[in-house]
Amino acid sequence: MFTSRRSYSQDEKLHKSIPAKPTWHDVDRSTLSKRGVVDDATVELLERLSLVNFNNQAGVKTLMDAVALADTLQVVDTTGVVPMDSVLEDRDLNLRDDIITDGNCKEDVMRNAALTFEDYFVAPPGNIPLETKPASRYRDPDEEDQDKR
Amino acid sequence: MHRSSYRLQAYQDPKLAKELRSGEVSVSELCNRCKERASKLNSLNALVTTTFEQAEKHALESNQRIQSGNARHILDGIPFAVKDNFSTKGIRTTCASKILQNYIPAYTATVVEKLEECGAILMAKQIWMNLQWGDSGCTDSIFGPTRNPWLYPYKEREVTVQRSDTQEVQDTDWFISGGSSGGSAVAVATGMVLGALGSDTGGSTRMPASICGVVGLKPTYGLSSRHGLIPLVNSVDVPGVLSKTVDDAAVILGAMCGADPLDSTTVSLPDQSFQLPDEIDIKGLKVGIPQEYHSPRLEEEVLQSWSKAADLFENAGAKVIPVSLPHTQYSLACYSVLCAVEVASNMARYDGIEFGHRSQDHSSTEALYAASRHEGFNQVVRGRIFAGNFFLLRRSVLQICFNLMTT
Numbered sequence: 001m002f003t004s005r006r007s008y009s010q011d012e013k014l015h016k017s018i019p020a021k022p023t024w025h026d027v028d029r030s031t032l033s034k035r036g037v038v039d040d041a042t043v044e045l046l047e048r049l050s051l052v053n054f055n056n057q058a059g060v061k062t063l064m065d066a067v068a069l070a071d072t073l074q075v076v077d078t079t080g081v082v083p084m085d086s087v088l089e090d091r092d093l094n095l096r097d098d099i100i101t102d103g104n105c106k107e108d109v110m111r112n113a114a115l116t117f118e119d120y121f122v123a124p125p126g127n128i129p130l131e132t133k134p135a136s137r138y139r140d141p142d143e144e145d146q147d148k149r
Numbered sequence: 150m151h152r153s154s155y156r157l158q159a160y161q162d163p164k165l166a167k168e169l170r171s172g173e174v175s176v177s178e179l180c181n182r183c184k185e186r187a188s189k190l191n192s193l194n195a196l197v198t199t200t201f202e203q204a205e206k207h208a209l210e211s212n213q214r215i216q217s218g219n220a221r222h223i224l225d226g227i228p229f230a231v232k233d234n235f236s237t238k239g240i241r242t243t244c245a246s247k248i249l250q251n252y253i254p255a256y257t258a259t260v261v262e263k264l265e266e267c268g269a270i271l272m273a274k275q276i277w278m279n280l281q282w283g284d285s286g287c288t289d290s291i292f293g294p295t296r297n298p299w300l301y302p303y304k305e306r307e308v309t310v311q312r313s314d315t316q317e318v319q320d321t322d323w324f325i326s327g328g329s330s331g332g333s334a335v336a337v338a339t340g341m342v343l344g345a346l347g348s349d350t351g352g353s354t355r356m357p358a359s360i361c362g363v364v365g366l367k368p369t370y371g372l373s374s375r376h377g378l379i380p381l382v383n384s385v386d387v388p389g390v391l392s393k394t395v396d397d398a399a400v401i402l403g404a405m406c407g408a409d410p411l412d413s414t415t416v417s418l419p420d421q422s423f424q425l426p427d428e429i430d431i432k433g434l435k436v437g438i439p440q441e442y443h444s445p446r447l448e449e450e451v452l453q454s455w456s457k458a459a460d461l462f463e464n465a466g467a468k469v470i471p472v473s474l475p476h477t478q479y480s481l482a483c484y485s486v487l488c489a490v491e492v493a494s495n496m497a498r499y500d501g502i503e504f505g506h507r508s509q510d511h512s513s514t515e516a517l518y519a520a521s522r523h524e525g526f527n528q529v530v531r532g533r534i535f536a537g538n539f540f541l542l543r544r545s546v547l548q549i550c551f552n553l554m555t556t
Contacts, residue, residue, distance in 0.1 A: 014452070015459035017438040017471040022445045024478040042539070049538045050493070051500075051519040052531045059532060066536035070486045076479055087370050087384050093413040108255030114507035121502050128513035 027072050038064050043135035051130070057138045169215055169226045176212040176226035180204050180270055183228045187273065187341040193296045195332040195341065197233045198241050198274040204228065207270045214268065224344075224404055225268030231346040232330050233274040235261050235388070236377040244379055245277050245292060248499050248506045248525030258377025259412065260346060260388045260405040267404045272342050275332030277353075295331040297324040297361060298339045327360030329353040330389065334361040337391045344401050347389040350382050351484060354389025366390040366398045371416035373402075374409035382491040383414075385484075399423045432466035441477035486540050492530075493537025499525060 014020055043060060047053055054060050086093075106119065115122045168174045184201050211226040220226070231237070234244050236254035243249050257265075265271060276295050301323050326335050330347025334357035337345050347354035349367035358365020366389060373388045380386055388405065392398045403423035408415045438459060443452070463469045476483075501507035501521030508520035526534070539545060 012453060012456075014456040015438075015463070015469065017459055017469050018452070018456045019440050019443045019471075022443050022447065023440050024445055038539070042542075045542075046535050046538050050522075050531075050534045051515065052522045052526060052534060053519070054535065055528060055531070059528065059535070062532040063535045063539060066485060066489065066532070067539060069482045070540065073479055073482050073486075076476065088414060088416065091371075091416060094408060094410070094415070095413065096410050105255065109503075111255065112252055112504035114501065114505075123502055123514050124511040124517050126514040128515065130513070130515040130519055 027075055029072075032071050032074050038067060040135035043138070044132050047135075048130060048132055054138060060135075060138050170220065172216065176208040176215065176270070177205065179226065180208040180228050180272070183272060183341055183343070186339065187336070190298070190339050190341060193298055193301065193326075193335050193339065194293050195276055195295050195326075195335040195339075196230070196273045197243060197245065197276050197292060197332070200237075200240055200271055200273060204270050204272050207265075211268050211270065220268065222267035222269075222404060223400055224264065226270065227268075227344065228270045228272045228342045229264060229344045229346070229401075230273040230275050230333060230336050230342040231258075231261055231271065232277050232333050232348055234277065234348055234379040234381075235274075235346060236379065237261060237271070237274065240274065242274065242379070246525065246527075246530075248522075249379075249504075250506060252504055254377075256377060258388075259374035259409045261377065263405045263407070264346075264401070269344075269404075273336070275330070275336055275345065277329040277332055277347070295326040295328075295335055297326045298335055299362065300324060325360065327357030329357075330365075330391065331357045331361075333391045334358050334363055334365070337361075337363045337393060343393070344397055345391040346401075346405075347391050348378055348381075349387050349389035350385050351488065354391060358391055364390075364392050364395055364398045366392075366402065368402055368406065371414055372406045372418070374407070374412040374415050376409055376411040380491075380495050382488045383495070384487065384491065396425055399425045430466070431462065434462075434467040436462045436467045436469045437472035438469060439474040439477060440471055441474050444478070485536075489533050489537035490540050491537070492533045493535075493541060496522075496526070496530065496534050501525075 038060070043054065043063075046063075054063075110116055110119065110121075113121055169176060169179070180201075184199075184204075187196060187199065208226070214220055215226055233242055235258040236242050236256060238254060238257045240253070242252055242254050261271065276292050325331070330345075330349070330353050333345035333347040333354075336342045338361040347357070347365070349355060349365075352367075354367055355365040367387050368390070370385070370387055375383070375386055375388065378386060378388055390398045390401045390405075392401060400423070406418075406423070408417040436459070438455075442455075459469050499505050499522060500518045502517075506521055506525040508517055508524055510516045510520040523531075
């Protein structure tokens with residue numbers, strides 16, 4: 001691969017079907033309405049829903065970048081287009097007959113659980129909401145990165 | 150050097166299959182050579198779990214079949230490996246992540262089963278990026294990064310490689326293998342196995358194949374079963390094929406594809422042999438060049454290669470014409486949202502109760518879930534979960550998701 005690499009000359013004529021210059025349109029971000037808002041309340045909500053922590057300011061920024069990227073899709077006009085809800089489009093999914101073909105696999109199912117008790121999975125008490133910490137802690141430069149704790 | 154090991158350098162499954170049939174090489178010999186190669190190249194960090202003992206037993210059985218003229222398939226006796234997100238019964242399947250570090254599935258993925266039924270010999274599970282999401286360099290796994298075999302100094306100095314400026318490559322100076330199926334690509338490129346399965350969602354088989362110089366194929370969605378493939382994005386995941394030649398890729402694809410009652414998104418095709426003709430004639434074949442594929446930061450070398458490919462097709466008699474795929478520039482944004490959403494949903498199953506890493510925090514169910522997931526997932530995976538859950542918020546669904554399904 002490396003020994004046979006060709007160095008391409010910029011003067012080499014391109015095939016007539018290949019566009020010589022980039023063909024993308026510029027998206028003027030100032031015209032986009034700011035739909036994706038990531039405020040403190042959203043950060044706290046997301047931590048509760050996701051049951052993981054952002055860990056640091058960089059984590060929050062990653063989310064904001066992802067939302068900004070999604071916002072660029074506003075420029076696409078989708079009026080009258082039917083949403084696609086399956087990659088297989090108009091094919092039917094194969095459905096099986098309602099016949100039992102499996103079972104008696106208790107050992108298999110329980111084998112990978114870290115903690116079991118008499119054939120039960122074990123979970124701590126529920127109905128105790130997760131203690132949430134304020135999102136403003138990610139703005140404190142002295143706040144430790146939780147990954148490093 | 151033994152003749153058979155020379156043939157590992159440049160083979161085609163049909164040719165090697167012939168040698169296995171004629172007895173020039175035995176299956177056990179072939180598997181041993183692959184095993185030795187894998188051990189010598191340990192420093193490339195391509196393998197998570199090896200299955201050499203089991204492989205030895207299967208090699209003997211395969212050899213017996215071949216010698217008695219009862220070979221099951223052209224792949225009978227051919228060593229292969231699979232990415233560590235394919236469930237394999239009784240063999241650890243980790244997804245290169247702490248969350249599944251000690252997970253041992255009770256069943257085997259359909260595509261792996263199909264290859265084994267053909268007689269192919271499973272040699273190892275391969276490293277890939279942590280839960281398939283990180284940088285595209287395959288550097289994110291809990292087992293450490295996978296190294297590209299090209300320009301890497303092998304410890305035993307079988308091959309001496311030097312840069313063009315005569316500076317020798319140092320051990321800490323290695324190149325990425327590409328991801329996320331980096332281990333699979335490296336194993337095939339170095340001859341540790343003769344074919345491998347990866348998975349491809351957004352290029353995870355094709356990218357490492359390109360970077361390691363092997364063939365990478367993402368089959369059309371629905372062709373191969375995803376049963377047993379630990380899911381990332383159910384609407385886009387596909388089991389991928391990595392091999393040294395296109396012929397091999399066709400053989401492997403033919404062996405593993407087909408409708409599966411355990412995966413309702415699979416599709417039956419009338420003819421699934423995928424036999425490539427010996428002489429390929431593309432006269433009159435229409436090849437489209439999407440104009441929108443010239444993206445803003447396309448490198449000059451890539452542009453020239455693109456043009457060169459168009460020339461090759463035209464010279465071979467194909468009709469090469471410009472076409473338009475007008476929404477191309479929005480595809481990445483579209484993909485990023487749909488993927489984040491499905492990833493958030495798929496990662497919800499990791500709570501430490503039925504399987505996977507379980508934390509010591511037992512103050513409440515939610516605290517246990519949160520601690521287990523915090524300890525098990527890395528920063529990048531967590532980032533995708535947040536993005537996905539953001540897009541799934543009631544206020545976002547109508548504004549963003551609905552728009553996407555129509556883009």
